[in-house]
Amino acid sequence: MPLIWPALIVTILLVVLPVLYTIWLSLSDRKIDGSNSGFVGLANFQTMFAEPEFWNSIRVTLFLFVLCLVVETVGGLALGYLLSIDVPGRAIFQGLMLIPAITASVAVALVWLLIYDPTLGAANQLLEAIGIDPVVWLGSREMAPWSIAIVDIWQWTPFMALIIAAGIRSLPSEPFEAAVIDGAGSIKKALFVGLPLLYPVLTVAMLLRTVDLVRFFDTVYIMTQGGPVNATNTLNVYGYTAAFIDQDPSYAAALQLSLFFLVIIVAGAFTWLRGKQSNAE
Amino acid sequence: MPSRSAVKQKRRKIALVYVGYVVAALIFFVPVLFMLWSAFRRNIDITGSIFDFTTPLTLSNFVNLFERFDFVYYIRNSFIIAGGSTLLGLILGVPAAYVVVRRKLAGLGFFTLLARMAPGVMFVVPLFVLSIAVGAPSNDALNFLLLIAAHLIITLPLCIWLLVPFFEEIPRSLEEAAMIDGCSVWQRFVQVVLPLVAPGLSVAITLSFIFSWNYFLFALALANADTMPLPVIAFNFIGQGAGDYGGLMAASTLISLPALILAIVAQRWLIRGLTGGAVK
Structure with missing residues (x-):
């Protein structure tokens, strides 16, 4: 079919070739000046595995991934339930809840920079109003990853909720009626009837978030650039700075490929668990 | 026809949903409002109290972007x-x-x-x-x-x-x-x-x-x-x-x-x- 060739060619040029080139970069030694001393085998990967910062960035990435995914899923379930109930004004509220997810991450990061400002920020002013000492949100190693996580949770929990709400609204009502006849209360109904039925939608939502969370970049790069002292240096930010700040494209390629593998492994594990679960039912 | 207590219960549920809406909006929408509001405040007020809603609003931030930084x-x-x-x-x-x-x-x-x-x-x-x-x-x-x-x-x-x-x-x-x-x-x-x-x-x-x-x-x-x-x-x-x-x-x-x-x-x-x- 001739109609598909343009798209296919462009996809190969824009997606497949860069991936192949990155693989070549990771196996060779490209210098800052653009010269390449050729094939070096797995040397870049050996350097990477020996580099403590690589393991730190994996740790930071997984920390943010697990923390954000858990909170966003639990929060998304609660908010999603709220969004699934038919009351006047529901559509307007749903529109409001969409806003964090579609606002440009640059704008989100800038607003939160102002909120987190150590002296005049809204966060510390709120804490002060209820008598809590100010917090160094982005400037301390201990706090920065949590502060970054809060931004992501803020931006994406409503998005999870919207997917979950759509899932809840399309659930059949018979199993719930049957549960009522069997004498189940509302909490039992939600936990033992609703949640299992919601499982397919829930895993799709979690998978979508997973792919993005493992590739955590925008808000971190804008708010902390991976700092302070690499406390928020996710693998994606590390892969970017290695290429464009440290100007070591071959080492960066090794990092980026590891990130790609990490995304595939986590997403694959997810899909596998999902398949296993639905087979078990 | 639904009984009176059923109507009452339904109303209570709707009221609860709206309480939930307010809480969710405070968390998820107020930062957006905060951005919009701050865009129209003077720097001297932004660095002041966030609880002071009486400060004057201004377009100068936008004017600045367009005149000094050629945002167009x-x-x-x-x-x-x-x-x-x-x-x-x-x-x-x-x-x-x-x-x-x-x-x-x-x-x-x-x-x-x-x-x-x-x-x-x-x-x-x-x-x-x-x-x-x-x-x-x-x-x-x-x-x-x-x-x-x-x-x-x-x-x-x-x-x-x-x-x-x-x-x-x-x-x-x-x-x-x-x-x-x-x-x-x-x-x-x-x-x-x-x-x-x-x-x-x-x-x-x-x-x-x-x-x-x-x-x-x-x-x-x-x-x-x-x-x-x-x-x-x-x-x-x-x-x-x-x-x-x-x-x-x-x-x-x-x-x-x-x-x-x-x-x-x-x-x-x-x-x-x-x-x-x-x-x-």
């Missing part, structure tokens, strides 16, 4: 990049989505999944090398072309994803009828199929535009001083205008404007687009 120029850049990549995404994606549906191709789905899962950084280094090889950093027209091509990585899979369900809804018999009437493949596509997916096209256009408009990474690495779109100039602002939170919030507001408008007018489609069609 960067808005234009954003339009060129987002508009160009949306247009190209449609030109390539519409026929592709049609073929994917008619021929039941899964292979292209794999490529678009690859584009969705691969970290953007992986595309940036090869594009950067290409950019230097063709002299794009010093040539604005080439630089724009490169940025549009880079953003195609976002818009093309999105267009295909969004359009596939629309094409699936067109009955095959309709096309077969056109075939019997002697229409060629191309005529069938343009005269019969395209008009039927018009609603899908408007969805694909708006979402591609927003996603491309918002995208940060490619332009961060590839744009030069003349081709910078809004997100990059706003990011560069952090260092330059240290302490000018009013300017930063005005810039954020300008960047967010298309998305804010869309959240109001096209929320259903946005949900479909954000979830890659997982939720219809």
Whole structure:
């Protein structure tokens, strides 16, 4: 079919070739000046595995991934339930809840920079109003990853909720009626009837978030650039700075490929668990 | 007729839902309002109390952006990049989505999944090398072309994803009828199929535009001083205008404007687009 060739060619040029080139970069030694001393085998990967910062960035990435995914899923379930109930004004509220997810991450990061400002920020002013000492949100190693996580949770929990709400609204009502006849209360109904039925939608939502969370970049790069002292240096930010700040494209390629593998492994594990679960039912 | 206590219980439930709405809005919407409000406050007030709602509102932050930093120029850049990549995404994606549906191709789905899962950084280094090889950093027209091509990585899979369900809804018999009437493949596509997916096209256009408009990474690495779109100039602002939170919030507001408008007018489609069609 001739109609598909343009798209296919462009996809190969824009997606497949860069991936192949990155693989070549990771196996060779490209210098800052653009010269390449050729094939070096797995040397870049050996350097990477020996580099403590690589393991730190994996740790930071997984920390943010697990923390954000858990909170966003639990929060998304609660908010999603709220969004699934038919009351006047529901559509307007749903529109409001969409806003964090579609606002440009640059704008989100800038607003939160102002909120987190150590002296005049809204966060510390709120804490002060209820008598809590100010917090160094982005400037301390201990706090920065949590502060970054809060931004992501803020931006994406409503998005999870919207997917979950759509899932809840399309659930059949018979199993719930049957549960009522069997004498189940509302909490039992939600936990033992609703949640299992919601499982397919829930895993799709979690998978979508997973792919993005493992590739955590925008808000971190804008708010902390991976700092302070690499406390928020996710693998994606590390892969970017290695290429464009440290100007070591071959080492960066090794990092980026590891990130790609990490995304595939986590997403694959997810899909596998999902398949296993639905087979078990 | 429902009993009185049932009505009462229903009312209580609705009231509870609204309480939940207020709590959720405080958490998830107030930061957006805070951005909008700060964009219209003087810097001296922004650095003051957040509880002081009596401070005067001003347009000076915006005036500053346009007069001192020529924001019209960067808005234009954003339009060129987002508009160009949306247009190209449609030109390539519409026929592709049609073929994917008619021929039941899964292979292209794999490529678009690859584009969705691969970290953007992986595309940036090869594009950067290409950019230097063709002299794009010093040539604005080439630089724009490169940025549009880079953003195609976002818009093309999105267009295909969004359009596939629309094409699936067109009955095959309709096309077969056109075939019997002697229409060629191309005529069938343009005269019969395209008009039927018009609603899908408007969805694909708006979402591609927003996603491309918002995208940060490619332009961060590839744009030069003349081709910078809004997100990059706003990011560069952090260092330059240290302490000018009013300017930063005005810039954020300008960047967010298309998305804010869309959240109001096209929320259903946005949900479909954000979830890659997982939720219809």
